[in-house]
Amino acid sequence: MSGPLIRTVALVKEYRMGTNVVAALGGVSITIDAGEFVAVMGPSGSGKSTFMNLLGCLDHPTSGEYWLGGQEVSKLSGDELALVRNRKLGFVFQHFNLLPRTSAINNVALPLLYSASPVAERLGRAERRLIQVGLGERMDHHPAQLSGGQQQRVAIARSLVNDPILVLADEPTGALDSRTSVEIMALLQVLNREGITIVVVTHENDVANFAGRIINFRDGQVVDDHLNSAKDAAQVLAQLPVAETAGR
């Protein structure tokens, strides 16, 4: 695969509110290469969430092009987009969005349910990803039996289980305390170093500073796009006072 992993050309998204047409995204052209760790920032209403939904193939752009891994996905139908999400993308949400009363391993295996893989393979891959995020011993725990940080790790394992080319994290630390937030960012950094492309949406500078590139949105436009010398989350974690073993 040659060229950038993500390329958007004049991406526009408009919403109709009654008789008014509101442009949530006013022509965004951007490229992201494979292996990058990008933070998308901006105040609420800046269009960053809309941009994220388009990157995640959860929504159709009003106009413009979106190329993902050499495929133009902006023209695909709903079912085709579902396939793209299933094969190429991983999602991490602010509120984890785990299935209640369902074991961690089954939560992680969920995306594979929709790709027709055999049961044994589904569970095998889910198990490997859970071990990777450090939850090898809690595979049979239900979300209610896990701390917030552990739940987010399960969610991260789930986002990785289909070997995606891109992981999208929408405010992944929004529901976590500061120490656990750093832990989660450390985990994402480790995964990024292993070659996974990550795009994080956040409004916290602290979180964005762990990324290698920061894109700022305002009023539906990119107002700033710069490389960032990322802080090492593991080091930050080491300097934090050791609290009551929160999250572990």
Next chain:
Amino acid sequence: MNFVATLRVALNALRINKLRSALTMLGIIIGVAAVIVMIAVGQGAQARVEDQIRSLGSNIIMVMSGSALSGGARGGSGSQQTISEDDAYAIAREVEEIQGAAPTLRGTGQAVFGNSNWSTSFYGTTADYLEVREWSVAEGRGFEAADMSSAAKVVLLGQTVAKNLFGDISPIDQVVRVRKVPLTVVGVLERKGQNMVGQDQDDVILMPITTARKRVLGAALAKSRSVGTIMVKVRQDADMSQADLKMKDLLRQRHRLQPGQDDDFFVRNLSEILQAQEASSKVLSLLLAAVASVSLLVGGIGIMNIMLVSVTERTREIGLRMAVGARGKDILMQFLVEAVTLSLIGGLIGVLIGVGGSFLVGELAGWRTELSIPAIFLAVGFAAVVGIFFGYYPARKASHLLPIEALRYE
């Protein structure tokens, strides 16, 4: 996503909400059980009526002599002995729907034994008569072929006659005099009770038709072959009206009637009244089943209600499933399978309760109930259809959710 996986997801979702699933199923369980019990009760009632018909001699057609036409005045039924013994034999031989045909000559007279007497009616008939009437001999023997050909001086007594003439003594081998003709009692018939119009059917004496004609009714009839009535029994599985038609054709042909000419005989169907009764019990059981299906319908609405709640409650789950690759179709199937599984499991439990309930009603209320296998399949099938019908709307609603909105749903 294959079907097994869909089924597993659905079962899992139902297992997670055990109490709710059980309560939802309850509607279907009650509906299916009610349908099965009601149909069993209805069919039991119908079977009872059918038994009644059978006890009166089911599928009986009576052929009677028609009216004589003399100088434009029609004499009315039986004014002329137009049908003969041979008509009866021809009917039995040539109409395949007919099981037996018994010619009967009727007479009345006094029967005397010792110093007791009793006025009654007697029938001269053939051995077929008892088969046609589904009447058996309680004591002694019935008629034999030899009795017919030799005009044997033998009689069978109905219970009423036997009691009035003999009291408590056994009448077998005793000699009674009927119209002063001494005849030996060879058997006593079983009790038959009253017929539909309240006549005592046991107040009767049967004798061979030859005996009646030659010895009892008198010389005037001795040479004639004519009879008053032929009792015909149609085979159990044969079509009554078909038999009726064929018999009429045969008789018209034998009597050489021209097209357009009136029949010189009457055909009367004994079971008509009973069939009307049977029809009304059918209507009753249909009504019971209809009432029961209403509860099945209510059960279905219960499923829809819960599924709608479930879809709303699980909006974020639906959003998540869509985000990780579920198509609208997968979501539709998941919720549809959930609804159908609910109704099918409920249906099966309902069958068990319905079968048990039918026995219980039979035992406790003393009603006759008859389980109907088609009704069981019908009830379960209907439950599944209810599941699909009422599950479809919520499932479709779920599958049309937009992933971004479903994910953000609070």
